[in-house]
Amino acid sequence: MxxxxxxxxxxxxxxxxxxxxxxxxxxxxxxxxxxxxxxxxxxxxxxxxxxxxxxxxxxxxxxxxxxxxxxxxxxxxxxxxxxxxxxxxxxxKISVVGAKVIDRKGQLIGETTEFFIDDDNGAILGVELSSPSKKMVLAADQLITFGRDLLVVKEEAQLNFLDREELLLNDSIQDEMEATNEDVVINHVIEKQLALLTGRTTTKDIFERDGKLLFPNGTTLEIEDVRKAQEKGPAVLAELSMNVVG
Missing domain, CATH: 3.90.50.10 (Photosynthetic Reaction Center, subunit H, domain 2)
Structure with missing residues (x-):
């Protein structure tokens, strides 16, 4: 992680x-x-x-x-x-630390005192900045431009300050979890398609999108046949699903 x-x-x-x-x-x-x-x-x-x-x-x-x-x-x-x-x-000579932070409307917000890095890929997760009144943390999605002496942020950045740097990693972990959940859903759909189609028989010729014959009429589908149809894309798979019996 x-x-x-x-x-x-x-x-x-x-x-x-x-x-x-x-x-x-x-x-x-x-x-x-x-x-x-x-x-x-x-x-x-x-x-x-x-x-x-x-x-x-x-x-x-x-x-x-x-x-x-x-x-x-x-x-x-x-x-x-x-x-x-x-x-x-x-x-x-981009030096993030010490850069003046301004929003896209030209409002001076503060000066960066530190920035935070994902040690796995080098992504800048956010910056710490100081103003006359306090120190704040701003996530990377609020940053627009890294300049030599200036850091330009979104106009609404001042509404999205974080209280502490740990919240930057929480956002990153959440993104990873969402991506993992998407993979789980996709894998579930793939396995369900395999279970529904394996062993069934085509009632017509099934063609690839370029017109090449994929399965002739009367083909009893093996698990590898279904995987092949999945690789050809959703249109081919839908055509196959609507034209099988058994």
């Missing part, structure tokens, strides 16, 4: 190569993709690399713990010259 981490929990963490059983550097900074609202790379600090800048794609990270970032081996670390998109993102 995904774990939410603050951006500052990554900084200076040792990077450990599992294959080598050795430390291969420390996390220097997080590279934000402003279009996707994700952390796409971690830049790496190492005493032997004085000139080149190196980075780890977030998707290459095996895990992020309290004491280290784990990667499979040192081949997960790339020179920025090898990854043009990483170099481009670094040059954008």
């Amino acid at each position: 995904s774990v939410m981490k603050k951006s500052n929990q990554f900084i200076a963490l040792p990077i450990i190569s599992i294959a080598d059983g050795a430390e291969v550097g420390h996390v220097k900074s997080l590279v934000v993709n402003p279009k996707q609202g994700t952390v796409d790379f971690l830049t790496v600090e190492h005493g032997d690399w004085q000139i080149s800048v190196r980075a780890i794609p977030f998707k290459k990270i095996v895990g992020v713990g309290e004491f280290a970032v784990m990667i499979e081996d040192s081949t997960s670390i790339f020179d920025l010259t090898e990854i043009p998109i990483a170099n481009e993102l670094v040059q954008k």
Whole structure:
């Protein structure tokens, strides 16, 4: 299950190569993709690399713990010259922390003091911001634009502040649960179709959408036949369901 981490929990963490059983550097900074609202790379600090800048794609990270970032081996670390998109993102210098937060009507809301990351995929789940009166948390669905010095949010953002950061992960978990429930429903429907059609006999030729014969009249359907019909799409499956007996 995904774990939410603050951006500052990554900084200076040792990077450990599992294959080598050795430390291969420390996390220097997080590279934000402003279009996707994700952390796409971690830049790496190492005493032997004085000139080149190196980075780890977030998707290459095996895990992020309290004491280290784990990667499979040192081949997960790339020179920025090898990854043009990483170099481009670094040059954008998107710094979420310290950015002024304004809504799309130009109203100044506050300044970001932290942001929160899904350690499974690098998605930015939300930001913490401060105003003269208090600190607040804003979920990612209220964010419009990540700029170098500004964070633009929806006009109604001030009506959707959260009391605490933990609620960001609750929303993420809810999304995962809803997706899982949808999968359960779909699987139930598929299994029900298999049970209803297996062993029954077609009363006419059944064709695919492109006109190719799928089952000739009189075919007694095996379970693999029904699965094949399911793969051809709902229109073919409906035609089959209406033209069987037994």
